[in-house]
Structure formats: C-alpha cells, structure tokens
Amino acid sequence: MSTGTKDRIASTALDLFHANGYSATGVLDITRAAGVPKGSFYHFFESKEALAVETVKLYEATVKYELLDNADTSPLGRIRAHLSYITKMAEAENFQRGCLLGNFSNEMPSQSAAVTAVVEQSLDLWTTKLAAAIAAAQDEGEISNHSEPRRLAGFIIAGFEGAVARSKLTRSPAPLDGFLETVYSDVLT
Template identity: 40%
Template structure:
C-alpha cells in the first residue's frame, strides 16, 4: 500500500511513498494495550508511529474510535479462532489447545497488559457505541465457535439440558477473569490455574455429562 505517487520536477514519476497506515495501526494497538482506550491520545499514537503526524492519522482514520474498531478486529483475527473449526482435532482437545495458544500469546505480550479485547470491554461507554458493538461482536463470534465445537463433541444438539452456549460463555468468562487478575498482579498463576485446572475440569464435566 502507498500513500501517493507524484511527479518529480522533471516530469518523471516519484518513488512511491510507503503507507503510514500500518504504522499508525500498530502504534494504536500498542498504545491502547499499554494505556487503555481513554488514556490514549492521537498525539501519542502518531509519535509512536515514527514519521506520522496528526494529518496522517486523519488521512487513514476518521477518529480514534475508528482506529480502535480496526485494532479490535485485527486482534480477534490474531487469536487463531480457526483452531476451533479444525475437524482433524477432537473437539474438546481443540478447545483446550485454543485456550493454551491464547494464554501463551498473553504471556508473550506481557501478562501485565491483559487481554486487549477484555481491556476494551472494561472501558465501553455510551459514547463509543460502534466500538461497543465491535467488542460484543467479537465475543459473540468467539462464543459461537466454542459452542459449535461443544455441540460437535456432544452430538446431541437437541437433547434436554444440553446448553453449549452457556458452557461456552462460562469458558470465556473464566478466561477473561484469569487474564484480568493476571494483569492486576502481573502473575501467571491465574491463567495457569485456568489452563491446567479450571478448563480441563469444565471439559471433563461436559464430556461426562453429555458424551458418556
């Protein structure tokens, strides 16, 4: 992607200038993750995106909320949700592997930063309705993929008492709670407990109840 192509003084084509959009997007993600949405300013984003300025920002993003929406969307894609659709792996095993991957990504980025999606959720307000809708949409899509994998494991979608949707939300809530406490304490203990004890117990209970 390029910002523009112009003509030099001799009428020839100038060398295309690389787009600053990606730099602004990456800088925005880092600033939002480190400082939170409300504490992040456009000046801080453009300073972090070397060579960018306020005009560059508005050339690519109408507002800070628009940038945040794209950051949230990209973050969701980076979490490898497609793992939950991998039919070559047993459904409950793929759920375990999926959360293990996400937990490892948290560790790599820094436990003190927490889950970016959860962080945005904590800052939602009536002043950012489109951002709220994007966060809810990401959570809902995530829950849907988990529920589909649980349905596949149980193979009893219409059985009395089978509620894969509630189980999926419980997993997400437990994961986000562990990420939040890990962020507050900068400790791997909450997420380790979820991955090694909480999640396996949930999956085992589900398997025992619904798959025999």
C-alpha cells in the same frame, strides 16, 4: 499515502491501546510512535474511535479463533489448542496487558458505542466458534458435560477474561493456570 502507512498507524494503535487503554492513548501518541505526521492519521481515520474499531478487528485476527475450526484435530483438542494459544499470548506479555477485548469491555461502554459494539461482535464470534467446538466434543463423547454449548462457551470466555485480568493484576500465571485446571477437570468433563 500508502496503505502501509495506514497499517502502521493501526498496528501502533493496537499496541498502545492494548498497553495503555483507550483513554490514556491520544492521537499524537499514536502518530509519534508510528513515525507519521498527524495529518496521516486523519487521512486514513475519521477519528480515534474509528481507529479503535479497526484495532479490535486486528486483535481478533491475533486470537486465532480458527483454531476452534481445525478439522484435523478432535473437538476437545481444538478447544485445548485455542485456550493454550491465548494463554500463551498473555504469558508472552508477562501478564502486563491482559486481553484487549476484556480491557475494552471494561473501558469502552462509557466511551464509545461503536467500539463497544465491535467488541461485543468479536466476543459473540468467539462464543459461537467455541460453542460449535463444544457441541462437536459433546457429540463425539469427548465432553460428558451436556450443558447447552453456547451457555458453556460464554461461561468459559467470561472465566478466561476474569482469569487473565487477575493475572494482569498479579503479574502471575496462577489465576490462568487455576482457570484452565478447573475448565479441564470440572467444566469440560
């Protein structure tokens, strides 16, 4: 069996977990949607939980944390580019899916310690990268808010997750728009 099959299973699972949640998505749902026999699933993945860990890593790659590291853009420009990108991700899905990290943060603690740990690692990486961009923007005078960068980054990420969840609930950009306006006018000033 090829790694193409493994990749198809993982990308299909990412799509289904993101759309429906972990609990509502079974192995049979994944293999049917991927067009592979159920045995193929167990050839590549020990369990649904192991696959969910893999999907968090796949999702992390789509969030483009690297935008926060782009040395060709000012630190505040990097922050704006990243927040704009992840907001457009939610808009592209008509606000129906939210953020997989936020969704799993709510669902997984009672389901899986392994998935919860990888979600926390991804959120920690995001916080670290955003905090570095905030610190650079503070050093360059682009941000006059001199709150501790990691604390400020955690606040922004928590606010984003709440806004994207609210946009998912209302199927409206208004919560995200309000969040971004507040971040730019009141938090990153």
